[in-house]
Amino acid sequence: MSSKKLRNPIIAAGVALLFVLAFDAERALGHKEKHTPDQLKAFEEAFMEEVKTGDLLFHGDAATEKRLDVKLSNTGFACAMCHPFTSDTHPHEFPKFQEQINKFATLRDMINWCIEKPNEGEKIDPDGEAMKALETYIYWSNKGSRLDPGRH
Amino acid sequence: MSDLESLRREMDRTLRPAGERPDGSTMMTRRVFLHKSAIYGASAAACGLFPCISTIEMAFAQGGAAFTFAWLSDTHLYPKELNSRFVEKTVRAVKEIQAMSPPADFLIFGGDLAQLGDPVELRLGAELLSTLAIKKVFIPGEHDWYLDMGATYSKMFGESPWTFDHKGVRFIGLDTVSRARDFWTSRKMSDKERMGHMATLDGTLGGDWAAVGSDGLKYLNSKLSDWPKDKPVVIFTHNPLYEYYPPWNFWVRDWKQVHEIVRPYGNVTNIHGHTHQVLYNEIGKMRSIGMLATSWPWPYAPTGVPKLTRPMVRADPGDHFDGVGWAAHTMTSAARVNYEYKMWRKDIFATARDDSGTGDNRNQVLTPRIADRP
Secondary structure (H helix, E strand, C coil): CCHHHHHHHHHHHHHHHHHHHHHHHHHHHHHHCCCCHHHHHHHHHHHHHHHHHHHHHHCCCHHHHHHCCCCCCCCCCCHHHHCHHHCCCCHHHCCEEECCCCEEECHHHHHHHHHHCCCCCCCCCCCCHHHHHHHHHHHHHCCCCCCCCCCC | CCHHHHHHHHHHHHHCCCCCCCCCCCCCCHHHHHHHHHHCCCCCHHHCCCCCEEEEECCCCCCCCCEEEEEECCCCECCCCCCHHHHHHHHHHHHHHHCCCCCCCEEEECCCCECCCCHHHHHHHHHHHCCCCCEEEECCCHHHHCCCCCHHHHHHHCCCCEEEEECCEEEEECCCCCCCCCCCCCCCCCHHHHHHHHCCCCCCCCCCCCCCHHHHHHHHHHHHHCCCCCCCEEEEECCCCCCCEHHHCECCCCHHHHHHHHCCCCCEEEEECCCCCCEEEEECCEEEEECCCCCCCCCCCCCCCCCCCCCEECCCCCCCCCCCEEEEEEEECCCEEEEEEEECCCCCECCCHHHECCHHHCCCCCCCCCCCCC
């Protein structure tokens, strides 16, 4: 390949980059602006709202189940009865092969297994609000745990 | 070293004269030696058989006859229409206790017969236990108590504390559950709401509810004062009489006073429920042994598991007969007490770190719950 043939595409790419930077600089760099304290507070509040909802579901709060239209247990059993402080839920170990399910599983898979088997409840939408809240509470409770995916 | 561990060591140094163990004449048996060696990682495969007997020796009254008693606790019964599994397991335990040969001299029911203190649940428990022909004695659990502050429970199963002497052993049953600080009146809670908070192990409103209480301590002191210091004493409690993990009330808040009272006595064994797991501890000259639940196993607490405990195996959550059961205690004429966990699956103790209820959690750091904080 001659040096002339190589030079033209490089020049073209350079011009295109300058074009993007010139016309889209505000959007491209927007995320680098400092967050305001109000923004950070709002993010934290949104997160903690999920934690609290998940905590209530995890502890068998009937009103929260009703609001989110889920039935996590039909035996009186709540998640927290086997997992106080979410102990032994081990979110930091997922994904992993989960022998009870006999497949490679995510935390959401395991949450649904616990709902269906020990709790004899009704499986929930894996992307639904209740699942997000349960997952958030479990992760928040284990925020000091060390990531160890795959460990049984 | 954690503050709790430092405190335990200091208590132990204060309460245990140099060279003494919980019973001055106690010699560890081979089975306990295996138990001890497992703590330090040696193989304990010999204990993998069902049932695994952990044997300890304690001084027995001269001329005492051999006898056995059974411990059953933490059945956590709901109305049977809601939860038949807990009924099934209670029935199984009762049948096995009834079939013991030689028969047990008595049954101690160690609390949490009901899940939410409902008279329906307590009546169901009484009905299931009524098929047992042997003597039965009861101490309350918090789940039996806080719907009506023990009114139904006490009427049906009698008041605590109590004491009786049996074949050379003084047995004392204490109430460790009825002294929660009042968090409900100012919040205008209904009885059911109060019960709900007290029935939540990791709840925050109940606080440090477990205690022997000043009246209980006085009672304990008076019942020991006329008992020879070298003769065996067994104290039954729902909660352990030492500090294991206060956030779940795996303790009594006045455990130090308890230890001061039992200090002069050389042969004191505390048998407790509430923790739903295999536990063993010694502080001063008192040993504490944790019993299984029939309902479900609790995980070991994030901190504070006594170093003398050989952890039970991780239970399979898909098998509701795993990690649960009852216990038989045999006092032999050869001056031994055998306590035998009757767990309903073949493995009781973990033989590998990854299968252990404590070793499995080496990367886990937990945060207390938040939604019920005041």
